[in-house]
Amino acid sequence: MNSLQNIKGLLIDIDDTITRHKAGVPMSGSSLFDVLQTAGVALGCLSAHETARRIESVKNEVRWWHWSDFIVALELNPKQFWDYAYNIESTYLEATGAEILPALCRLQAHGMLLYIASNNPSSGILHKLRLAGIAHVNGSTLFSQLLGATEMHAMKWEPNYWRKALAHIALDASEVAVVGDNPHDDYAVPREVGIPVSFILDRFCDRRGQSTESLIYVNDFDEIADALLPEKHLHPLVNGKVSDPALQAKLVLNGATVPC
Ligand SMILES: [Mg+2]
Numbered sequence: 001m002n003s004l005q006n007i008k009g010l011l012i013d014i015d016d017t018i019t020r021h022k023a024g025v026p027m028s029g030s031s032l033f034d035v036l037q038t039a040g041v042a043l044g045c046l047s048a049h050e051t052a053r054r055i056e057s058v059k060n061e062v063r064w065w066h067w068s069d070f071i072v073a074l075e076l077n078p079k080q081f082w083d084y085a086y087n088i089e090s091t092y093l094e095a096t097g098a099e100i101l102p103a104l105c106r107l108q109a110h111g112m113l114l115y116i117a118s119n120n121p122s123s124g125i126l127h128k129l130r131l132a133g134i135a136h137v138n139g140s141t142l143f144s145q146l147l148g149a150t151e152m153h154a155m156k157w158e159p160n161y162w163r164k165a166l167a168h169i170a171l172d173a174s175e176v177a178v179v180g181d182n183p184h185d186d187y188a189v190p191r192e193v194g195i196p197v198s199f200i201l202d203r204f205c206d207r208r209g210q211s212t213e214s215l216i217y218v219n220d221f222d223e224i225a226d227a228l229l230p231e232k233h234l235h236p237l238v239n240g241k242v243s244d245p246a247l248q249a250k251l252v253l254n255g256a257t258v259p260c
Helices: 032-042 048-061 067-073 078-089 100-109 122-131 159-169 184-192 221-228 245-253
Strands: 009-012 019-021 093-095 113-118 145-148 176-180 197-201 215-218
Touching: 009 159, 032 048, 032 067, 032 078, 048 067, 067 078, 067 122, 078 122, 093 122, 100 113, 100 221, 113 122, 113 159, 122 145, 145 159, 159 184, 176 184, 176 221, 184 197, 197 221, 215 221
Parallel strands: 009 113, 009 176, 113 145, 176 197, 197 215
Antiparallel strands: 019 093
16 A cells, blocks of 8 residues: 555644744844743843743753743743734744645645644744744644644654654554654654654755655645645635635634635
């Protein structure tokens, strides 16, 4: 059997797969830790020194920390913090492509289970999905589970991350494929635990000629949906509009801007 026919779930990376740093915007000072530092002063009414001290304290005391550890340590209002973080990080983070949500909805509508596989903790995953315009920090209807490194107690470059991810979702290695941008973390390491296929996204360079049966290079998420779904001719956008009412409803549910 073609290994793609057996795929029931996708383990999807976030950084440089779903979100990316905007071109031309400086990288320095653009992380959620930088946002926490300014939030401690602007929202928490702490001094810059006290904010930095509390952030370091959490880092030193909590090995597998969550962003909530810092929010509580800085005595921030969570709703206010996440909106503040969204407003700041939306100036330098963006979705890698506009087709991501329609393609993922198409896959989900055909029964594919979707999971996020990321070194971000789960609250950071939702924050980045919000920045990509496909979920909210309160939750996501698109993804069945958020498999953050904090939740797995392992990083994606460790085979144990992938073993634990499979244990969480109760699927065999042969039943999942990975979607990511890093040939080592998103292909070589999951391959070590028996995951048969990885889709590696490269939007800037056409490497599809280098694809093998197990390592499939793609330019966008539509190519992944086309490869996995039997009705390859069915595209959710017809003349730039969503043609399927059920899919359109799903897109609205996920907070997307739907061209209809
Ligand atoms: Mg990545």
